[in-house]
Amino acid sequence: MLGQSGQLSPLEMSPEIPQLKVSQVSLAATVGMGFLLQDISFEVLAGERIAIVGPSGAGKTSLLRLLNRLNEASSGKILLENQDIREIAPTQLRQQVTLVLQEAKLLGMTVQEAISYPLLLRGFPAAQIKERLIYWMERLHIPEDWQNRTEIQLSAGQRQLVAIARALAIQPKILLLDEPTSALDSGRASYLIQLLTQIAPEFGTTIFMVNHQLELAEEFSTKVLHLQQGKLVEFTASEKLDWKQLRQSFIELEQQEAEEW
Numbered sequence: 538m539l540g541q542s543g544q545l546s547p548l549e550m551s552p553e554i555p556q557l558k559v560s561q562v563s564l565a566a567t568v569g570m571g572f573l574l575q576d577i578s579f580e581v582l583a584g585e586r587i588a589i590v591g592p593s594g595a596g597k598t599s600l601l602r603l604l605n606r607l608n609e610a611s612s613g614k615i616l617l618e619n620q621d622i623r624e625i626a627p628t629q630l631r632q633q634v635t636l637v638l639q640e641a642k643l644l645g646m647t648v649q650e651a652i653s654y655p656l657l658l659r660g661f662p663a664a665q666i667k668e669r670l671i672y673w674m675e676r677l678h679i680p681e682d683w684q685n686r687t688e689i690q691l692s693a694g695q696r697q698l699v700a701i702a703r704a705l706a707i708q709p710k711i712l713l714l715d716e717p718t719s720a721l722d723s724g725r726a727s728y729l730i731q732l733l734t735q736i737a738p739e740f741g742t743t744i745f746m747v748n749h750q751l752e753l754a755e756e757f758s759t760k761v762l763h764l765q766q767g768k769l770v771e772f773t774a775s776e777k778l779d780w781k782q783l784r785q786s787f788i789e790l791e792q793q794e795a796e797e798w
């Protein structure tokens with residue numbers, strides 16, 4: 538059935554209709570010349586887990602920022618459930634497509650306030666805010682006694698976990714994670730990856746994750762989006778990718794770059 542706008546409403550969309558469709562998108566540099574991203578096209582179904590991989594400076598963070606309009610595409614089109622994201626107000630879009638930056642900030646709030654605040658802004662009743670706060674803290678293994686800690690009383694990894702809990706508490710359609718394991722020890726990193734792979738099907742959340750640790754990207758992903766120098770090298774099913782070869786090619790690239798320095 539079509540809505541008044543002539544578009545399918547989200548609930549009426551078939552699971553085979555892409556939730557997100559990126560068509561020939563380019564992003565021009567705002568400093569200097571050239572493009573950060575060039576002619577990127579791919580489609581994603583709801584609930585998929587996409588690992589974004591590529592060497593340093595490939596455009597991975599720029600792509601995440603495009604998907605929630607922190608960057609505006611210079612050309613091309615991004616459709617969220619058939620609607621051009623330029624037609625969605627940024628604040629509204631970011632409730633549905635939520636980005637967690639690598640350097641997570643709690644903006645002077647305590648852990649409890651930081652997780653609750655976005656829900657408060659959206660008018661959730663106090664009891665529901667508390668319920669979600671406790672639920673997501675537990676799922677992320679955030680100890681209860683962190684609740685009253687502020688940013689400076691948390692390590693970088695602890696701040697990342699709180700920022701992820703804050704984003705998950707909103708229950709966005711699409712969660713964008715930039716290097717979420719970069720400041721975590723290997724045990725916590727592994728737990729987070731397992732948790733994300735459970736949450737995606739449980740809540741129907743689509744998750745994009747930038748990660749330099751390819752073994753974690755492999756464990757996490759249903760699809761892999763490989764960028765190099767702002768271009769899409771491949772977008773493929775994780776199980777079809779030759780991960781061993783990809784690891785080897787990244788090692789060679791790093792060695793080459795180290796020699797050029």
Ligand SMILES: Nc1ncnc2c1ncn2[C@@H]1O[C@H](COP(=O)(O)OP(=O)(O)OP(=O)(O)O)[C@@H](O)[C@H]1O
Pocket residue numbers: 565566567568569573591592593594595596597598599600
């Ligand atoms: N607004 C901008 N104007 C010009 N260049 C930019 C701008 N923002 C980022 N860059 C450059 O664009 C390239 C892509 O940056 P981006 O942060 O997206 O890469 P990345 O793949 O996430 O890298 P890393 O893995 O190191 O985080 C980099 O060379 C970066 O210095």
